[in-house]
Amino acid sequence: MNYEGSIPLTQQNRVENYAIVFSKTGMEDFNLLIDCTFTLRFDEDSTAVMRFGGDAAYSVGALRVTVSPEAAWHYDPEAKTIAFTAPTRQPRRIRMTYVYCNLTSAFVYGDNGCELWEPSYGENFYPYVFGDRSLFDVRYELPAGIVPLGGYPTQECVGKGNTRLFHSRIPETVVSHSCVFALLDTTRYRETVHLLDRDTLRLWFMPAPEVPAARIDELHRLTRDATAFFAACFGPYDDTRNAIGGHPVYLFHTSGYSNRNNLNLISASQEKFAAKPHLLPLAHEIGHRWLGEWTLLIPDGAEAAYFIKESLNEYMTLLFVRATAGEEVFRSLLETEYEKPMQTVRGTVADARLIDMRHNDNNTAVYCKGPVVLDRVASRMGYDRWIGFMRRFYATWRYRPGLAYPSFVGLLARDDPQAARLLDSLVRTF
Ligand SMILES: [Zn+2]
Known part of the structure; x- marks a missing residue:
């Protein structure tokens, strides 16, 4: 159906x-x-x-x-x-x-x-x-x-x-x-409205650490590019039937905690934003407009829940890098920031199977091993075919209760039985 x-x-x-x-x-x-x-x-x-x-x-x-x-x-x-x-x-x-x-x-x-x-x-x-x-x-x-x-x-x-x-x-x-x-608290946060071509982006900042203007410009371009990439994969950002419109507003706080996307809000560490070499984590938050806890209604505690809600989105973010920065940058990023941290914990207690990611309690498994495993499958299928499958998965399951990991693999098996077998065995045993 x-x-x-x-x-x-x-x-x-x-x-x-x-x-x-x-x-x-x-x-x-x-x-x-x-x-x-x-x-x-x-x-x-x-x-x-x-x-x-x-x-x-x-x-x-x-x-x-x-x-x-x-x-x-x-x-x-x-x-x-x-x-x-x-x-x-x-x-x-x-x-x-x-x-x-x-x-x-x-x-x-x-x-x-x-x-x-x-x-x-x-x-x-x-x-x-x-x-x-x-x-x-x-x-x-x-x-x-x-x-x-x-x-x-x-x-x-x-x-x-x-x-x-x-x-x-x-x-x-x-x-x-x-x-x-x-x-x-507006006595501690200040709003900035950034203009790029005729596009506006709203951001809230703490007084310190200072964020260079060029950084905000970079974020605006990234927001636009990531939105265009994900929209080409999954459909428009705006969705009035689900009260989603325009760019999200960014809130930068001094907590060192990771970013989170709350539909029309992205919150992130100002310290990391001001200093980190690349803004990829924020492209990941843009991706949550389509893939994540507000659209993929797999409950916490279900097998591979965070493989579905997080790893898929992180991997699509890497494919955004591949589309915009090229194969070489994508490959080296995958090796240094995903494969390497995954290998570091290999064989230790921290090395969890993706099927066991029922809660978001293992960053290395969810955000490193997940994308590595997905790339083994997508690179064999061909990236365009993989994205085509992801589009069908999103269209079939967005906002639909009852999503479970077997529905994801089952849908892949209809496109490519061999890819589905490989993925399933990696998720269950690797
Ligand atoms: Zn996330």
């Missing part, structure tokens, strides 16, 4: 019509008061289980839940779930208020004046069913000096006293776990 262009029907979704207020007023750093209302449907099962919560002891406090009409609920902090059980199939409108403490964001960003709110790394700061799509109406109540950034587009409304209000109504159903955003 060809699913190209199709999006799961609303009827299949269990949770609909979120109305969420994220309030920062009077809250400590990395804490939000959250008021989350949604409609929950019950199909054959009388119990619906949603992902909810982060750290079992600290993430969720002062939880109050009201269900109308009445239904039983149970929050399990260890399992990071909240379950609702109803005696009838009638949909329930559920309202949850709680304080959420985002420990992951605190550990990563510390005293940086920015907080990233995203459900990655097990911070489920609002309840959702993985793989669902839903409408969102989101409000932010923020103290003066704080703005929401990225995620889905927001508009500022008239505030009350010292509180600034921002509103985001997403006109289409979007992936339920994709309501992510950064909160930014």
